[in-house]
Amino acid sequence: MRDAIDAWDRALLLRLHLAGQEPWDTLMYYATKTWVWLPLFLWWGYLLYRKYGRAAVRWSVFTLLAVGLTDFVCGRVLKPLVERRRPSHEEALRPALHLVRGYAGGTYGFPSNHAANSAAIAFSVAIALRQRFITYIAVGWALLHSYTRLYLGVHYPTDVFAGWFIGIILTGSLYLLAKWRKAL
DSSP states (O other), X not given: OHHHHHHHXXXXXXXXXXXXXXXXXXXXXXXXXXXXXXXXXXXXXHHHHHHHGGGHHHHHHHHHHHHHHHHXXXXXXXXXXXXXXXXXXXXXXXXXXXXXXXXXXXSBOSSOXXXXXXXXXXXXXXXXXXXXXXXXXXXXXXXHHHHHHHXXXXXOHHHHHHHHHHHHHHHHHHHHHHHHTTOO
């Protein structure tokens, strides 16, 4: 069963990994960088302030806690526990990949921190602002941010799916806890 999933994962990655085409290489290389999205995050912060006033700080802290939790669980707990090598570190797969600017990421990739963190941010923004258009933008951004990891060849699709699942579950759990404690 595990071999079948791994084969499916590799095949899907190779279909989604389209690197080696300019200007996409440059776009995806920078789209994976969190700092590039700072204006978007500031815009969301502004929208939070407009909706909640000074209470927007609570939502900002909530989002930071959600991202911190997902980042910790994925990077410090699950990656060392699972020890699944990234595609960019698989000798058999590496010749089929085009590593943009030589970027290969760390050794282990399951689950994807980028996917988990972007799902946590998107879910936080969606539940805080509760506006369909903003939710579409947040989810669209998170999908693009997550896809860059496949394009760059540093994650398998299941790494990204697992990251999304973890980001949504942990953020949802944190939200329920915050509502129960009347913190939001």
